[in-house]
Amino acid sequence: MKTSHSFTLTAAAAILASVLLSGCNQANSSTAATTAEAVIAIPVEATLARQGEISSSYRTTATLEARAEAEVISKATGIVQKILVEEGDKVVAGQLLAQLDNERQQYSLNKEQAELSRLGSELKRMEEMFQRKLISADVFEKLQWQYDALQASVNMAELALRETDIRAPIDGVVSRRYAKVGQLINQHATQSLFHIVSNQQLEAVVHLPEQQLAQARVGQNALLQFAGMTPVTAELVRISPVVDAASGTVRAILKVANAQQLLKPGMFAQVQLQFDVKANALLLPKRALMSTDNNQTVFVIDSENKVSRKQVHLGYQADDTVEVLSGLAPGEQVVIAGQSALKDEALVNVVTVREF
Helix, strand or coil: HHHHHHHHHHHHHHHHHHHHHHHHHHHHHHHHHHHHCCCCCHHCCCEEEEEEEEEEEEEEEEEEECCCEEEEEEEECCCEEEEECCCCCCCCCCCEEEECCCHHHHHHHHHHHHHHHHHHHHHHHHHHHCCCCCCHHHHHHHHHHHHHHHHHHHHHHHHHHCCEEEEEECCCCEECCCCCCCEEECCCCCCCEEEEECCEEEEEEEEEEECCCCCCCCHHHHECCCCCCCCEEEEEEEECCCCCCCCEEEEEEEEEECCCCCCCCCHHHHEEEEEEEEEEEEEEEEHHHHEEECCEEEEEEECCEEEEEEEEEEEECCCCEEEEEEEEECCCEEEEEEEEHHCCCCEEEEEEEECC
């Protein structure tokens, strides 16, 4: 009887030990699983796919040029007597810039005018005689021709006198003054006296690759960026109908308004020609993309912090942003940093959600 009681106690102790051991194993297993989960949760940065504006564009460089400029020369020979403008002065077409000595031209004009006056009086008398049929029509007509020829000589003398005044051929700014007081100017030497540029409107010449021609249209806008200045808007106004066979490019002209004349010919610009703009496109930062076998994919994070790889089809591309045409929905959370260590169904820890 004693032996049976001892056996019962031993069996009960064994069962209790077994239960305790089982409980410890379950606790240890749960702790290990939790630890494993913490280890495999990969830290990543993410962003939300959003809708916004993006444009199809082409980037290049250009140098500003004056739309109109002129080298001012003299049509007369003479010595410079007066200079009325200096470099940097604004001028309008027809404004007096300088004067040459004109005594010789003035004397020549006075002589021709006196001769014309004498011949005019004689022609008047002859006309009265012709009306009275005292002279033949042949005599009167010859005198009329002489008068007309002398009138032309007077006009030429007046023109020669006017040409001693050097005037601006266009509106603009005097960029260079070559003339000096006392300098002898020879009309046959084509000496430049002034250089005038029109700064009210400038041009930028860009050379578009042949493959961009399908998107380029007259009237499209461009954005010009200058060092240390606010970006300036320009307009595409001309596209050459000929492709340069040597470079495979097409010459295109941008019109740049410069009413405040802050821009100067010769300035260097970074040009972004905007072919088309979408106002409500689905956007992602470029760094979210992974290229696999010429396909673009992204890792999308679900509500359980697990990722799945999705293929996306892209549209327009900007500097740091791309348009997603299909494969993604607005508001989905996409990995933008740390995706190289991921695979489908991987658990992630989203450290930061960045805006773009």
